[in-house]
Amino acid sequence: MSARDSILSAIRTGLGGSRNDPAAIAAEAADLLAAPETIRPPLVAATPVDAFCEKSEALGATVDRIGSIDEVPASVGRYLEGQGLSAEIAVESAALFRDLDWGDLRPRLAVAPDAPAAVGLARHGIAESGSLVIHSGKETRILLAFLPLHHIVVLRAASIVSHLEDYAALLVGHETSPRNAVLITGPSGTTDIEGSYVRGAHGPGFVHVILVFDA
């Protein structure tokens, strides 16, 4: 008997048989998600956007609000200047960024293993936790979110969802799931040495969100 068969048969013996009623099991699973407001914290502000900003900042991220995608280069420039960083910067190969006028900045597609800063694109924000959601894909490199010390993330305000389940509901079935979906909640950190918190373990030590309020 294969390991698979012996494990499944041991489980069925332990359970006293298989229920073999997928519809009933699915209904039970759905009931376990009923009344989500009773098992999750309410948002910390009146709107998802305000709650997202408040949570992000509490986690140590910074947020710049701008009115349109065209203002991204200026916002990036302000951040780099404020942090004393070079104008040469890794930028995601997204179509959205290619058409922008980067002015004095020198955007590069390559992201070096010790890149000081990189500009990426988040698919969603989650208001409950202040998380940024990044999906791997043709236009998004997962490593761009992990190699640099400063991760600058462009996020459309309209793509902010309220709670974790609201994002989870978008991932049903393998067809809708990217290879890698990551919820980034504040800068990388560790408490592995004597429990004391140190920022910037392996991932970015700084997360800067550029929140775009366009239509």
Place this chain on the structure above:
Amino acid sequence: MTATTRPGFKARSDAALANPTLKTAIDRTTGTAERKRAAALARFAEYEAARSRGSAIKDHVIANLDHYLEMFERNATASGAKVHWAATESEACDIVIRLCREAGAKRVTRSKSMLGEEIGLPDALGSAGIERVETDLAEHIIQLAGEHPSHIIWPAMHRTREQVAELFNADHKPPPADDEAASMVQSARHVLREKFLSADVGISGANFLIADTGATCTVTNEGNAELTTTPPRVHIVTAGIEKLVPSTSHAMALLRLLVRSATGGELTQYTTFHCGPKRPGDADGPEKMHIVLVDNGRSEMIANEFRDMLRCIRCGACMNHCVVYRQIGGHAYGGTYPGPMGAVLTPVLDGLAQSRDLPFACTMNGRCAEVCPVEIPLPTLLRAWRGRSWRAGLEGATMRAGLGAWAGLARRPGLYRMASGIGVRALRLLGRSGWIGSLPFAGGWTRHRDLPGPTGGTFMERYKAERGKRPEDRR
């Protein structure tokens, strides 16, 4: 992994209690964890409801585990991953080593996984001549020290900052600037960065397996999971079969409990869902993804008195709040998993004969069950092991004689009252200062701590005295 039972639990805990820095190191981390968890729960008014729901989700999964495993396998396969099944720890290691060899792997990076420790994967990789690079900071520390984890969330919590500095100074080129935690984290970031990018295979564990997408979910605070799983050609996940959840939404409900209970955060910095290998056109990612589903004793627990333990989501709150763990630390337990949950699991994994001391290393104060986010009745499960140990004849002659004498007395109420009357007076005499600092013939009880002296008579004396009184007049 088999328990390192030599030199025996008593000798290991004696050594731990005699270690001058261990208690300090444990208190620093568990103390912070306890405070942060309490603060996080104070901000989460829905916790009790979320906790019952979380327990119900896990119970539902276990009650339909065959269904969810098959559903997961179907969806993971459809996403392009290959699913493997391992009944035992050695089968699991064999599969991983074979996959590494097929990939021509010389260097493997590993993102912390307790299941990996449970099946002995670090040693198996070493024996196969494959270079293993631990990427979690704490795992990096204990790899340098040649040790096993002493806690499931903070594997290196038994080491002080100065001890970590010593290890890094010997290994890191260049060494850290000084022995401040920040400099040492910086140094590890630098040293490990090059290894991340040159690994052939990345191995991770899973906090959850999502049945309806076929994805695995991993949480980290450092960002080492992505750096482990993205650059190599092959990504291997090893996970216990009890990690299933029906959907991503169910995982979210459990994540709220897991993170608050573990670190006092609301969500870890990185919550990652891996679903299959690189898609056509993807900018990065591995060409192949393998998932090894490991049983290793779990399917047996479904039918016995330890089924509730399959709800465990490995948060570590039980050990952070355990008076015994906080005295002796994790290594004294001798198994992969320490503390209360470890004392329940180690006899399953290593056999009761090897680990019968663990269920007895418990005061039954119930704090572990109180803080467990999925309501596992840990003291009840520990008591079940004590019962099994007795029935299997594993108790020594002193214990059997002592319990036999007690049972003889307990069946003769008059004699029992007389004996407990003498006992309480003797203890009162010994504890005149309020505390008992030493006990004749039972020095083991007082060598490392004082016991509070009894303040009144026996239970029956007090019961008789109070019986006639109105409630408000009772002491």
